[in-house]
Amino acid sequence: MAPEIADTMPRTGGFPAVRHRRLRTTEGMRRLVRETAPRPSQFVLPMFAVAGEGVRQPVDALPGIARLSPDLLVEEARAARDAGVGGVLLFGVTDLKDADGSSAHAADGVVQEAVRALKTALPDLVVITDVCLCGYTDHGHCGLLGGGGEVDNDASLAVLAQTAVSHARAGADVVAPSDMMDGRVAAIRSALDEAGYEDVAIMSYSAKYASAFYGPFREAAGSAPGHGDRRGYQMDPPNAREAVREVREDEAEGADLVMVKPAATYLDVIRAVREATGLPVAAYHVSGEYAMVKAAAERGWLDERSAMLEVLTAVVRAGADIVITYAAVDAARWIHEGER
Numbered sequence: 001m002a003p004e005i006a007d008t009m010p011r012t013g014g015f016p017a018v019r020h021r022r023l024r025t026t027e028g029m030r031r032l033v034r035e036t037a038p039r040p041s042q043f044v045l046p047m048f049a050v051a052g053e054g055v056r057q058p059v060d061a062l063p064g065i066a067r068l069s070p071d072l073l074v075e076e077a078r079a080a081r082d083a084g085v086g087g088v089l090l091f092g093v094t095d096l097k098d099a100d101g102s103s104a105h106a107a108d109g110v111v112q113e114a115v116r117a118l119k120t121a122l123p124d125l126v127v128i129t130d131v132c133l134c135g136y137t138d139h140g141h142c143g144l145l146g147g148g149g150e151v152d153n154d155a156s157l158a159v160l161a162q163t164a165v166s167h168a169r170a171g172a173d174v175v176a177p178s179d180m181m182d183g184r185v186a187a188i189r190s191a192l193d194e195a196g197y198e199d200v201a202i203m204s205y206s207a208k209y210a211s212a213f214y215g216p217f218r219e220a221a222g223s224a225p226g227h228g229d230r231r232g233y234q235m236d237p238p239n240a241r242e243a244v245r246e247v248r249e250d251e252a253e254g255a256d257l258v259m260v261k262p263a264a265t266y267l268d269v270i271r272a273v274r275e276a277t278g279l280p281v282a283a284y285h286v287s288g289e290y291a292m293v294k295a296a297a298e299r300g301w302l303d304e305r306s307a308m309l310e311v312l313t314a315v316v317r318a319g320a321d322i323v324i325t326y327a328a329v330d331a332a333r334w335i336h337e338g339e340r
């Protein structure tokens, strides 16, 4: 090829022929090539149920979140549904605690009453219930204690399964075990099937880390352990390959959805899990991750809306199909506003 012809050809594979900024010139252009756009229907709002009527107890460390009696819970869940949020995840808060966590599976327990109220008023709303014992045991651990004060994995399974069945009986669409006992997905699946709840799905907290970011949640749920910590059953934060092993085990035991918790500080784990399973992957944007943005925004250090949406978008970009977040309703409204 003659050199004078080569000089007139556009150069390929580099500047100035390639200018990445061309696709960023206008909002219309950016929107056209956007790779990730979280949908409100992907968001799940965590909610805290208490007994009574007309009860609203705001949680200091979680601005915008309150513990609610079933009547007010229904109103807030309705607002979330109307904003397009995909579902709610219910936690029970109660003073009725004993060594065995027996109020976790009481037919008239706080979660069971809340589920009944929600499914009566909003039958089309997806209601997910957290299945664990830490909010119901006087020692605050997620399972039953053995003789040495350690959590007894195998002895805890029957109580967890009984709790899941009581939630299904109240009308839950999905039960979500968060205890991190080995074998609990299989135990819950067979208990649900035996009780005739074959269609109730299991969302397993498969990779739940012993994270420092759960602090505000413990204030909300009153579930801090009375002694020791949860590092004996929750995952060690430095481990990612182990998360994939947990997910594969839960899938084999019959989980319908798997979860990574926390979310924003575990994007690599979400990606690894996404690549390891065909199941829907949920990620829990936890209380501390939410509170960080809220607190900085309150001080004027961050723009809440853009910072929160950036975090939630990153979680979806990493591979999450579902994002459980305290910002669900605000984020859903911001997305709708952005679309107009």
Ligand SMILES: [Zn+2]
Pocket (backbone or CB within 6 Å): 132, 133, 134, 135, 141, 142, 178, 179
């Ligand atoms: Zn727990």
